[in-house]
Amino acid sequence: MGFKIKVLHLCSAYIQSNLYRELTEALDETGISQVVYIPIKRKEDDNKNILKNTKNVTFIYSKIFNELDRFLYFRKINKLSADIKTKMDFDLINIIHAHTLFSMGGIALKLKREKNIEYIVAVRNTDVNLFFKYIFYLKEMGIQIMKESKKIIFLSPAYRDYILEKILPGNLRESIMKKSIVIPNGINSFWLQTKYDRSESKNKKKINLLYIGDFTLNKNIEISIKVARKLKDLGYKVNFTIVGSGGNNESKVKRLAKANEDIIEIHERIEEREKLLNMYRKSNIFIMPSLHETFGLVYVEAMTQGLPVIYSKGEGIDGYFKEGKVGYSVNFKDINDIIEKIELILDNYNNISKNCNDLVEKFSWERVAQTYNHVYSSSE
Numbered sequence: 001m002g003f004k005i006k007v008l009h010l011c012s013a014y015i016q017s018n019l020y021r022e023l024t025e026a027l028d029e030t031g032i033s034q035v036v037y038i039p040i041k042r043k044e045d046d047n048k049n050i051l052k053n054t055k056n057v058t059f060i061y062s063k064i065f066n067e068l069d070r071f072l073y074f075r076k077i078n079k080l081s082a083d084i085k086t087k088m089d090f091d092l093i094n095i096i097h098a099h100t101l102f103s104m105g106g107i108a109l110k111l112k113r114e115k116n117i118e119y120i121v122a123v124r125n126t127d128v129n130l131f132f133k134y135i136f137y138l139k140e141m142g143i144q145i146m147k148e149s150k151k152i153i154f155l156s157p158a159y160r161d162y163i164l165e166k167i168l169p170g171n172l173r174e175s176i177m178k179k180s181i182v183i184p185n186g187i188n189s190f191w192l193q194t195k196y197d198r199s200e201s202k203n204k205k206k207i208n209l210l211y212i213g214d215f216t217l218n219k220n221i222e223i224s225i226k227v228a229r230k231l232k233d234l235g236y237k238v239n240f241t242i243v244g245s246g247g248n249n250e251s252k253v254k255r256l257a258k259a260n261e262d263i264i265e266i267h268e269r270i271e272e273r274e275k276l277l278n279m280y281r282k283s284n285i286f287i288m289p290s291l292h293e294t295f296g297l298v299y300v301e302a303m304t305q306g307l308p309v310i311y312s313k314g315e316g317i318d319g320y321f322k323e324g325k326v327g328y329s330v331n332f333k334d335i336n337d338i339i340e341k342i343e344l345i346l347d348n349y350n351n352i353s354k355n356c357n358d359l360v361e362k363f364s365w366e367r368v369a370q371t372y373n374h375v376y377s378s379s380e
Helices: 016-029 073-085 105-115 124-133 136-148 159-168 170-178 189-193 221-233 250-259 273-282 297-304 337-348 349-363 365-377
Strands: 006-010 033-040 057-063 093-098 118-123 152-154 179-183 206-212 239-243 264-267 286-287 309-312 326-331
Touching: 006 016, 016 033, 057 073, 093 105, 093 365, 105 118, 105 136, 118 136, 118 159, 124 136, 124 159, 136 159, 136 170, 136 337, 152 159, 159 170, 159 179, 159 273, 170 179, 179 297, 189 273, 189 297, 189 349, 206 221, 206 273, 206 297, 221 239, 221 250, 221 337, 239 273, 239 286, 250 264, 286 297, 286 337, 297 309, 309 337, 326 337, 337 349, 349 365
Parallel strands: 006 033, 006 093, 033 057, 093 118, 118 152, 152 179, 206 239, 206 286, 239 264, 286 309, 309 326
Antiparallel strands: none
């Protein structure tokens, strides 16, 4: 590499997700110099999730967000751009990494035009399922941010294909496709260090399903419960373990779990990884047919424990693997389709489980960081 890379991260969600912290840490190990700009709303969030033992990372927390920023997009972009220009020397920055298309990408576009610094931009769930779908007056802005970017990062092939086919006009598809790259989220090293081999023979009539996550409508737990009930009616011995809490469908999920307590075991949210590990190992299929899912790291956690996964067509990890390789994509509304795919997993359980173990290494933070390192330094 002919020059020292210094990346400016624009990351409003840094304190909400450990993913950004783990990415920053992994990039630091590659020798990249980083500045992480984190706009916050509350003073108590100052220095939250900060990394203490990095070699070359500077964190800039700025209490600048307010309630109006949710509704006045261009005002927010102008305000944050002006703020960041008072806090750092752009002569030291080689590239900007905007971690969302609209909220942070708008700032990156403005800074590129003013400071002549290239940027890459990530497209996430909120960009696809909120901004592009419902905030119509910003659609052209989102497209312009992609047009002027150096690279566009998608967390899954499914979301890349959706943007190319449903959002972009035909005359832009080829140029946007050329600079689009799929880079997954990484998985915490704990899960890769505790991979579990399920080479034992599988009883095809006994099914231990598992769901871990929030109790939101988006996670479609109600359908998964109906699937478990129908499997029981079909003669399978079924246990469905549900782990989590919170969300806009919590009361209904708990009510349904109580009504089906002969097949459902429900647990409050579990934070300790060792306890979650035990949940994965007691189960044999992970099921989460979400309505929308940018990536779904929990699928990958399940894979480290040899669990085949059920996921929605066009969402989450769909497109990373061929059908039947680590599980199956399903129509999230179709109970019969989900049952059919579960039965296909049971018919080839040991091979699919082994594939989960073998293929999960691609989600290590080390590999993810190496990919970003190449993207940052590429002259293309």
